[in-house]
Amino acid sequence: MHVAVVFALLQQPAAPASFPVTKVEITPPAAEIEIGQTVRLAARALDARGQPVADAKIAWLSGGTEGDVDSTGLVKGGYHGYVRVTAVAYLPGQQGQVFGDALIHVLPEPAARIDVTPAPAKVVAGTRLTLAGVAFSKHGDRRADLVSFTSSNPRVASVTADGRLHALAPGRTTITAKAGGATVQLPVQVIANTITRLAVEPASSAVRTGDVVRFAVSAKDARGRAVPDVPVEWAVAATGGAGVAQIDPAGAFVAETPGIYTVTGSLGGRSADAVVRVEQRRATRGIDVLAHLPIKYRAAEAWVHPSGKCLYMTTIADRVYAIDITDPPSPRIVDSMVTDARLVNDVMTTEDGKYGVFSREGASNRKNGIVVFDASDACHPRPVAEYTETVSGGVHSAYVYQGRAYITDDATGSMRVIDFRDPTHPKEVARWEAQQTEAGRYLHDIMVVDGLAYLAYWNDGLIILDVGNGMKGGSPESPQLVSQLKYDLNATYARVEQLWGTGFVRGTHTAWRAGRYVFVGDEVYAARPYKGLNGGNNLTFGRLHVVDVSDIEHPREVAWYEPTDGGVHNVWVVGDTLYLGNYQGGARVLDISGELKGDLLRQGREMSWILTADSTGTQPHTPFAWGAVVRDGNIFVPDINSGLWVLKLEPKQQPVP
DSSP: OOHHHHHHHHHSOOOOTTOSOOEEEEESSEEEEETTOEEEOEEEEEOTTSOBOTTOEEEEEEESSSEEEOTTSEEEEOSSEEEEEEEEEEOTTSSOOEEEEEEEEEEOOOEEEEEEESOOSEEETTOEEEOEEEEEETTOOBOOOOOEEEESOTTTEEEOTTOEEEEOSSEEEEEEEEETTEEEEEEEEEEOOOEEEEEEESSEEEEETTOOEEOEEEEEETTSOBOOSOOOEEEEEEGGGOOOEEEOTTOEEEESSOEEEEEEEEETTEEEEEEEEEEOOOOOOOEEEEEEEOOSSOEEEEEEOTTSSEEEEEESSSEEEEEEOSSTTSOEEEEEEEOSOSBOOOEEEOTTSSEEEEEOBSOTTSOOSEEEEEOSSTTSOEEEEEEOTTOTTOOOOEEEETTEEEEEETTTTEEEEEEOSSTTSOEEEEEEOOSSOSTTOOOOEEEEETTEEEEEOBTTOEEEEESSSSTTSOBTTBOEEEEEEOOOHHHHTHHHHHHHOSSOEEEEEEEEEETTEEEEEEEEEOSSOOTTSGGGOOOEEOOEEEEEOSSTTSOEEEEEEOOSSSOOOOEEEETTEEEEEOBTTOEEEEEOOSOOOEETTTTTOEEEEEOOOOSOSSSTTOOOBOOOEEETTEEEEEETTTEEEEEEEOOOOOOOO
16 A cells, blocks of 8 residues: 555554454464565454454554564565564454554574674784674674684694684694684784793873773784784783773773773783873863754754855754854744645755755655755845655655755655756756665655765664775766675664664764764663653664764774763764754763774763753743754754753863872
């Protein structure tokens, strides 16, 4: 059945007492399939006596983005997770409908590769290391398979099944890791142990929580010659056992709590120590409320015109407000652009501020797409064109870069590139989409920096494209894949499933490139409403992943921030400070100075926060902060329930001499 018909059915009121259908029975009520596989569901509409209702019709729809269902009840698995399938029973010409649900567990495909860490090519006799193996499917889904290890020459180097390696004598061996049908072989050379002196450098350090110290081992033989390029086994212990810290195989140390830590490096049967004294990070700063501007509708995104004169704020409605911010403590609405939409999610201008684009979803004529507007008069923008031809199903996000709009297509889960250098005649010049599957594919957000597009691709994670940088020969007309980082959303949010049930909504939601990092935020909603939330706010969760892209073809997660009272939504970075909307947790500010590693919340990097709520707005006393935009030190925070907030951080406290 057409999705519009299903939507219309769901909008109808509950079935009247005279409605003959009282139950929808789905067979099977639950099933397991792998990604790419299908299962056929059947549904019956039953009356109060359990008898079929002859004239009843069934419409099918799926919740979440882990797969989809067609009009016949055929479910296809798209991504690892759960597909909640709903059968809607209705009678043509009669008011009412009854729902039934089935839960389909979508499993990853079989193991296709194994990553082993560390993966040494050369070790010193006497060295002990623990190898960790992780299995992945061909599409990069992490699997729970146990990885087993064997050595082709145990007299040179032995290894236990769970990865404890012991280098015994000079020679060569091959370490094999297996998981299911996947194997990987690591050639290892064991060299003679000539080490007579071992030292860890630096020998002592004094840092704050969250500061990264990179340790190295100096290994020398009897003649004072260095023994290079051999792996060290690192360990860290807190004095008294009360501290929390970590050190990785490369010797990078970070502490989450204050204390005195001993770092030990072991090599060739010898070991050496270093001491780290860690004090509490003191990044806290106050935050002032300069202004609060309630609006009539629920607020969404904000964007400051390059001139700094006006801010544009979209709504979960049919308009974009133009707000004069020349005097930040006294913002005032001076104009608006009204359009046919139920959600105007995103708005952004060209770099010179002459034109802009906003997105549309939920148009009454089902022609959504984007609207191009003239922003040359910053506070009085006016639409001049629209583009709907290939994106009539809806556009959630748009990013403007060098005369093109990089937009998301709700209907296909693809990225479209719209050239609007001729603003009155926008045209599509490219389409790009993730290749795993069409079933549940969804692209949420895009950012373009230096000719590289960073795509928050929901179940597909972070995808980086060359759209003009040149490293892969890409251009706006021919985007080329650079790399992808896919992480385990189900494992990350196991607590959400444990507390609120299976079938919760979660995915890679936003991406922001700053320096060597991409800050990647997830959006997570519980599977059922939480009765304790005031006024019907959704219960949200979400982690901010810090992804190191210094080797952009091999991005890797190195740190994270996960608030305990809300979900990371949209972020903004200026220098060494990150600003974010935390939904029901209000607005947050984080210290992201220096190298980032580990749990940023426990390290004390949260600088400031404020609950963006008062007695005014569409939903009083209930914060639901969307994001933050920063201009000239002023923080503009749109809150869905209460409108626009203008905030400012207090100056940094000077250290006491």
